[in-house]
Amino acid sequence: MATSLRYGGDSKALRIHAKEKLPIDSDTFLQAQGELDTRVGTPSYLCALLRHFYPDLCFSLNFIPLG
Secondary structure (H helix, E strand, C coil): CEEEEEEECCCCEEEEEEEEEEEEECCEEEEEEEEEECCCCEEEEEEEEEEECCHHHHHHHCCCCCC
């Protein structure tokens, strides 16, 4: 998990930001991230994203002639 502390100049509050990538299989993972505002005590940002990569397609695109 990657975490960081951010200080917002406009809100004068410390925000804790976290990001995690969880593997589901060799080509798919779940990426979740969020931010907690310490002034209010509630999440100010939440996101979950399911990402899938197609390695065969990426490999074949490397050999397309350009021009």
